[in-house]
Every structure is written in structure tokens, then in C-alpha cells.
């Protein structure tokens with residue numbers, strides 16, 4: 001991977017960006033895309049839109065959400081301990097014992113406290129901990145001491161940052177969906193540097209906010225952009241791991257290429273164009289089947305206004321919604337090439353109505 005792309009990925013992954021608090025990640029995305037996009041704008045919800053041919057009448061929207069799951073402080077106890085609520089979907093066991101950053105008046109280190117294993121009642125030992133029974137200890141010894149540095153509503157993130165593992169693997173907090181946001185930015189860069197985009201087709205690559213709490217950013221961005229076709233780029237569960245079962249969970253392998261989704265949430269012509277683009281460009285891909293609406297920005301984009309021809313490109317990701325999400329950097333690069341190749345195939349006359357395409 002190019003060093004500038006790798007630096008962008010790491011900077012985005014290391015930016016704290018729980019849903020509703022995406023501003024640090026948004027400014028990283030803005031700075032990177034301003035170097036090559038024809039126009040970069042920010043809307044009222046905080047979505048950042050990097051556009052090519054911004055005034056073209058035939059519009060493609062690409063959505064890569066920049067929010068991550070996290071926590072928010074909702075109560076400061078007498079003893080200076082912080083009580084917190086989840087932002088987005090967490091496994092309640094994950095925070096136990098973790099180090100966190102509390103993004104207060106300054107960035108404060110903290111640890112997630114819980115009742116020690118030895119002190120649990122026998123029936124407590126058989127139960128999973130719940131987030132409401134945990135707290136954050138920043139070292140303050142009174143409420144007053146804590147209140148001097150932390151306010152109600154301050155966001156909290158795990159401390160884990162971007163790390164290289166062996167080979168082309170990397171791990172970070174929030175690769176869901178830092179990796180997707182990098183893919184859309186890189187697709188725009190490839191279209192600028194390598195060309196091939198139809199002059200009457202516009203691409204709007206949106207770093208969407210608030211996906212983890214219901215795709216709220218994508219909903220307003222899609223209304224505003226009013227695209228004919230849209231792709232969401234998000235993470236899929238890799239299943240090349242112990243205790244997973246392909247007959248139940250599908251067969252998605254890290255390093256075997258990006259995923260192209262198929263199902264009711266996906267326009268059949270978009271699926272056909274994506275797979276044709278991958279085949280013609282020699283990009284390996286894996287098919288992910290969704291029997292219902294996907295839990296991604298594709299859900300709201302498909303039914304925006306009078307309907308949008310929507311597709312979903314993903315990457316196989318291990319350890320989803322933990323601080324150690326793991327993926328292949330090669331898959332990420334292939335994902336960007338695939339999205340750029342899709343955009344090159346769109347013409348103003350492309351007909352996405354199911355069953356009516358002349359192709």
C-alpha cells in the first residue's frame with residue numbers, strides 16, 4: 001500500500017469518532033480529499049462530501065461511514081468514578097479491564113473497572129457482565145476532582161490504535177468503518193489520477209456520520225445528493241476462524257478480496273455491474289448474501305426519495321465491534337480499485353430498473 005494511503009488509514013483509525021462526535025475523523029477525511037477532489041463540502045449533520053464533476057446531472061453516491069462505536073459519560077459518582085452508556089452495538093464483556101481515553105476538557109486516560117472475579121457471588125459468576133455494572137476510573141478521588149476535567153456527555157473510546165500485524169494484516173479500533181471511508185476516498189483519487197470517469201457523471205464520496213446509530217448521516221446526504229446509484233462500503237464478518245460454520249455463517253476469508261453483496265437491499269443491475277467490473281479488472285471478490293435489509297448505509301439509500309439503485313461492497317473483517325478489528329490491507333486496496341471500476345462503468349443512460357437493462 002502507498003505510504004500516503006497507509007498514513008491516511010492510520011490517522012483516520014486513530015481519530016476518536018463515536019457517532020455524533022465525528023469531527024476529528026471528519027477533518028482528517030477533509031484534509032486528505034481536498035488534495036485531489038474537485039469540491040469538498042461539509043453538511044449540517046457533519047457528513048463530508050468529496051466530489052468529482054460536482055455539477056454533473058448523473059450522480060453516483062459512495063458512502064463510507066466515519067463514525068465508530070464508543071461510549072459517553074452519563075453520570076459522575078461521589079467518589080469520582082464515571083458511569084457510561086454505549087454508543088452503538090457493543091458486546092458487554094469487551095470493555096472489562098480495558099484502557100480508555102475520556103475526551104474531556106483534555107484527553108484523559110482511564111480504566112474500565114468492574115467487581116473482581118474473586119468477589120463475585122456464585123450466581124454472578126455464571127452471568128455475563130453488563131455495561132451498566134461497569135465504571136471508568138480516571139484516578140479522581142472525588143466528584144469535584146472529576147468534574148474539573150470531565151463533563152456529562154463527554155465521549156469515550158478504547159485506547160487501541162492502528163497496528164501492523166504479520167504480512168498485509170493490520171488491526172485497529174474502528175476499522176468498521178475507517179477502512180470503508182478510505183476506500184471511497186481512494187476510489188476518487190484513482191478516478192482523478194487514472195481517469196476513465198464519464199464527463200457527464202459525478203461522483204460524491206460521502207464520509208457519513210451516525211451510521212452505527214441508524215444511518216442518519218447517509219439518509220440526509222442521499223436526499224441532498226439525489227443520486228441515480230449509490231454504493232455503501234462497510235465491513236463484513238470474516239468467517240475463516242475457529243467455531244464459525246460456513247453452512248450457517250457463509251464463507252468469507254480475510255485476504256481473498258472484497259465482498260460484493262447480493263439480496264433484496266441490492267439493485268440487480270448494480271450487482272451485475274460490480275461483478276463484471278471485478279471480473280474484467282481481475283479483482284478477486286467474494287459474494288455476501290443478505291436475505292433482508294443490510295445493517296449498513298445501503299438500507300436507507302435504497303429507499304431515499306423515489307428509490308436509488310444501491311449496492312454494497314465490503315471487506316471481510318475479524319473481531320467486529322471490538323478494539324482489535326483485523327483486516328487485510330490488500331483487500332482494502334482491491335476494494336478501492338473495484339469501486340473506481342464501478343464508477344467508470346456508469347453512463348448517463350445506464351438503466352438500473354430491474355429487468356429492463358439493455359445490457
Ligand SMILES: [Zn+2]
Nearest residue numbers: 176177234235
Ligand atoms: Zn459499519
